[in-house]
Amino acid sequence: MFHNIDTNIDIQTGKLSGNIIESEKHISGLKNVFKDETARSQMIQDTLVYRVQMHKAEKEGKEGGLFFGTSFVYPGLVGNEYFMTRGHFHSKIDTAEYYWCIEGEGVLLLMNEERECYVEKMSPGSLHYIKGRIAHRIVNTGNKVLAVGACWPSDAGHDYNSIEKDGFPVRLVCINGEPALMKEESQEGKKENEEQNRS
Ligand SMILES: O=P(O)(O)OC[C@H]1O[C@](O)(CO)[C@@H](O)[C@@H]1O
Numbered sequence: 001m002f003h004n005i006d007t008n009i010d011i012q013t014g015k016l017s018g019n020i021i022e023s024e025k026h027i028s029g030l031k032n033v034f035k036d037e038t039a040r041s042q043m044i045q046d047t048l049v050y051r052v053q054m055h056k057a058e059k060e061g062k063e064g065g066l067f068f069g070t071s072f073v074y075p076g077l078v079g080n081e082y083f084m085t086r087g088h089f090h091s092k093i094d095t096a097e098y099y100w101c102i103e104g105e106g107v108l109l110l111m112n113e114e115r116e117c118y119v120e121k122m123s124p125g126s127l128h129y130i131k132g133r134i135a136h137r138i139v140n141t142g143n144k145v146l147a148v149g150a151c152w153p154s155d156a157g158h159d160y161n162s163i164e165k166d167g168f169p170v171r172l173v174c175i176n177g178e179p180a181l182m183k184e185e186s187q188e189g190k191k192e193n194e195e196q197n198r199s
């Protein structure tokens with residue numbers, strides 16, 4: 001009658017234990033993700049930037065299944081840019097995802113296929129519905145771990161290619177100890193500037 005539970009979540013910290021899969025991203029695995037690649041390459045390469053824990057779900061990768069996990073983004077900077085996840089669109093582009101902040105302070109950076117960005121503040125209890133066709137990246141702007149729960153269709157997949165190619169045009173940087181949004185110059189703006197410099 002009673003079904004055995006194979007996994008538990010610590011609801012204070014988001015930590016999963018039991019039947020789980022864990023992965024870690026260190027500074028060494030985040031080449032070209034941050035703006036200041038020189039700063040990244042000069043850091044201690046095994047510095048942990050984020051860890052993801054996921055429940056090993058039965059219908060892994062199959063239509064109809066769900067994934068559930070917690071991402072832990074550690075506090076830190078690469079140059080003046082806050083530690084963050086790589087960010088991705090879903091391979092099955094229309095699939096959505098829920099995020100909720102468990103502890104810490106941060107920003108959810110969102111981007112549509114036209115590379116237009118918007119942000120949502122993350123603080124304990126904030127709930128974030130990420131619609132399909134929206135790339136998402138978690139940024140830790142605080143000084144302790146940022147733990148974020150997530151639930152998404154298990155056949156959604158991760159598309160990192162478009163992010164690797166062009167990145168997000170908005171970055172979260174630390175200016176005078178405070179988080180600030182830094183917008184990358186648009187291609188048109190760049191061209192205009194180059195033309196002005198030439199004349
Ligand atoms: O895959 P990224 O962009 O490195 O983000 C970290 C993780 O956060 C999640 O969105 C939720 O845990 C995973 O799908 C993803 O692997």
Ligand SMILES: [Fe+2]
Nearest residue numbers: 090097136152
């Ligand atoms: Fe996702």
